[in-house]
Amino acid sequence: MFKIASLIASAGFVSGASLVEQVHLGAATSEIDCDDGISVEFASASDKPMTVSYSAKGHSSKSATTTVESYSVTSTPYNYTSPFFHTALLCDLKSTTTYSYEITEGKEERGDSLFKSKFVTPPSRGSDDVPTVFGIVGDIGSEHIMDTLKSMAAGMNGTAAQALFVLGDYAYANGQHEQWDAWYNQGQDIFSTVPTLGINGNHETIKGGGATKPKDKNKYFAENYIGYIHRSNNPITAAQKKALRTYFSVDIGLVHCVFLDDYAGTRGEDKSFIGSQEWLDERNLQLKWLKDDLSSVKRKKTPWVLVLKHNPYYNTWNKHQCQCDTTRFEISDPERCWKGIYDNSSDAAVAKQPHCANQAKFEDVFLKYGVNMVIAGHVHAYERTAPIVKNKVDNKKGIVYITTGAGGHGNICDRLDMIPSWSVAATSKSFATTTLVATEDDLSVYTIDNKDLIILDSFKLTEDGVVDLQRNIDQNGGGDCNDDD
Ligand SMILES: *[C@@H]1O[C@H](CO)[C@@H](O)[C@H](O)[C@H]1NC(C)=O
Ligand SMILES: *[C@@H]1O[C@H](CO)[C@@H](O)[C@H](O)[C@H]1NC(C)=O
Ligand SMILES: CC(=O)N[C@H]1CO[C@H](CO)[C@@H](O)[C@@H]1O
Ligand SMILES: [Fe+2]
Numbered sequence: 438m439f440k441i442a443s444l445i446a447s448a449g450f451v452s453g454a455s456l457v458e459q460v461h462l463g464a465a466t467s468e469i470d471c472d473d474g475i476s477v478e479f480a481s482a483s484d485k486p487m488t489v490s491y492s493a494k495g496h497s498s499k500s501a502t503t504t505v506e507s508y509s510v511t512s513t514p515y516n517y518t519s520p521f522f523h524t525a526l527l528c529d530l531k532s533t534t535t536y537s538y539e540i541t542e543g544k545e546e547r548g549d550s551l552f553k554s555k556f557v558t559p560p561s562r563g564s565d566d567v568p569t570v571f572g573i574v575g576d577i578g579s580e581h582i583m584d585t586l587k588s589m590a591a592g593m594n595g596t597a598a599q600a601l602f603v604l605g606d607y608a609y610a611n612g613q614h615e616q617w618d619a620w621y622n623q624g625q626d627i628f629s630t631v632p633t634l635g636i637n638g639n640h641e642t643i644k645g646g647g648a649t650k651p652k653d654k655n656k657y658f659a660e661n662y663i664g665y666i667h668r669s670n671n672p673i674t675a676a677q678k679k680a681l682r683t684y685f686s687v688d689i690g691l692v693h694c695v696f697l698d699d700y701a702g703t704r705g706e707d708k709s710f711i712g713s714q715e716w717l718d719e720r721n722l723q724l725k726w727l728k729d730d731l732s733s734v735k736r737k738k739t740p741w742v743l744v745l746k747h748n749p750y751y752n753t754w755n756k757h758q759c760q761c762d763t764t765r766f767e768i769s770d771p772e773r774c775w776k777g778i779y780d781n782s783s784d785a786a787v788a789k790q791p792h793c794a795n796q797a798k799f800e801d802v803f804l805k806y807g808v809n810m811v812i813a814g815h816v817h818a819y820e821r822t823a824p825i826v827k828n829k830v831d832n833k834k835g836i837v838y839i840t841t842g843a844g845g846h847g848n849i850c851d852r853l854d855m856i857p858s859w860s861v862a863a864t865s866k867s868f869a870t871t872t873l874v875a876t877e878d879d880l881s882v883y884t885i886d887n888k889d890l891i892i893l894d895s896f897k898l899t900e901d902g903v904v905d906l907q908r909n910i911d912q913n914g915g916g917d918c919n920d921d922d
Contacts, residue, residue, distance in 0.1 A: 459621035461628035463670030560690035563738035569690030575604030575814015578846030605638025605747030612657030661705025731806035748792035814842035818865035850918035
């Protein structure tokens with residue numbers, strides 16, 4: 438592979454040149470009329486459509502033309518105009534097959550070659566030829582991004598990850614959009630070879646202040662999804678993007694993956710939205726979508742169902758807590774809680790910590806449709822629960838909740854004074870990512886230190902429940918106490 442990408446974020450583009458930067462792959466689905474697809478997105482100074490040609494070994498080459506868009510942010514102290522984002526959809530690809538691809542200038546009359554790489558397609562829906570393997574983490578940032586991405590992509594036992602899942606808080610641009618461009622360039626070696634899916638967190642929606650310290654709240658404003666929506670090539674229609682509805686689902690191999698937006702209904706800096714009818718309507722729309730989505734899962738094809746989102750509810754670290762009830766982790770009045778009324782929270786309102794409100798209605802839906810695991814980030818640590826039904830261990834009907842937010846942007850330090858019995862494993866001593874391996878028989882989960890590659894915690898879920906595997910962590914492990922959620 439040759440690279441033109443420059444790592445200098447704000448250098449911009451030479452006018453007239455067609456540099457290709459930020460090359461990253463996503464998974465495409467029938468939702469965007471591209472079944473068994475891969476989307477190739479990249480940035481360029483040129484707004485002229487380009488060509489992505491692709492072929493599997495021994496097969497003839499096909500090509501797709503890019504669609505092109507850009508965005509700008511205008512405020513008195515700060516203006517930003519994005520490069521042109523090109524997206525090509527490569528559809529109806531063969532399952533678990535290596536494809537070469539090449540980006541070239543121009544449409545019909547193909548010009549200069551600008552970028553070349555390869556990817557392996559994820560297993561198609563229901564395929565059990567190989568195990569289904571994902572690399573998962575939240576809260577990445579720029580400081581340790583390559584360690585984190587390499588660890589996510591590594592997979593397990595010789596099978597590389599077929600897709601990477603980012604559980605929100607990608608670049609920590611916080612309104613300083615050049616940081617997004619820098620971030621996708623930093624990760625291009627991985628992003629251009631394995632599809633990445635994900636969901637926004639607070640730093641893509643409600644958090645301003647910029648990427649660099651000291652934070653400047655008067656210069657950089659909350660992004661209200663815009664940087665995220667233009668770059669993360671998740672399988673979402675243009676209409677959904679326009680409405681800022683970022684939740685979606687995808688079937689990969691044996692797993693149905695549901696990505697939920699904890700910030701649905703928020704509008705960036707405009708905090709007056711929180712609690713409004715419009716806000717509640719957006720929340721109800723996602724809830725209805727979730728029910729429809731989960732009720733149509735074909736468990737014969739995808740026996741495992743994962744929910745992936747940003748904020749953890751069953752979290753025993755001492756930050757990012759929220760309470761609707763006098764007893765932590767209980768929700769005695771779900772309607773009140775769903776509307777964002779946190780009767781017993783001393784430090785967090787729904788505007789900042791929406792997961793209590795969401796749990797008030799989501800948990801019943803998760804339980805009704807037999808979701809196997811709910812995986813979140815936001816808290817810069819790792820934690821795993823026993824199977825839980827409403828704050829009680831239930832090995833038969835319960836759901837395992839995982840926090841995997843130690844993606845590289847600091848670690849949280851302290852835990853709650855009272856740790857519930859459902860908290861099985863927790864550590865924040867290092868940066869770590871989570872690898873998930875699904876076969877017909879079990880769902881194995883390994884959380885591995887990014888640097889020394891030690892398995893911190895591992896377990897598998899089978900028909901008979903949870904089986905603990907290796908564990909090498911200090912239960913009370915505190916990190917560097919630098920938690921920026
Ligand atoms: C950004 O653009 C606005 C509108 O054109 C202008 O008033 C403002 O001065 C610009 N700010 C900077 C820092 O260039
Ligand atoms: C990976 O290999 C190890 C060592 O052979 C084995 O214990 C483990 O079960 C394997 N994991 C999976 C998911 O195949
Ligand atoms: C976090 C918080 O405010 N907890 C309070 C919840 O309500 C009980 C009973 O009123 C208080 O004792 C807690 O301090
Ligand atoms: Fe967060």
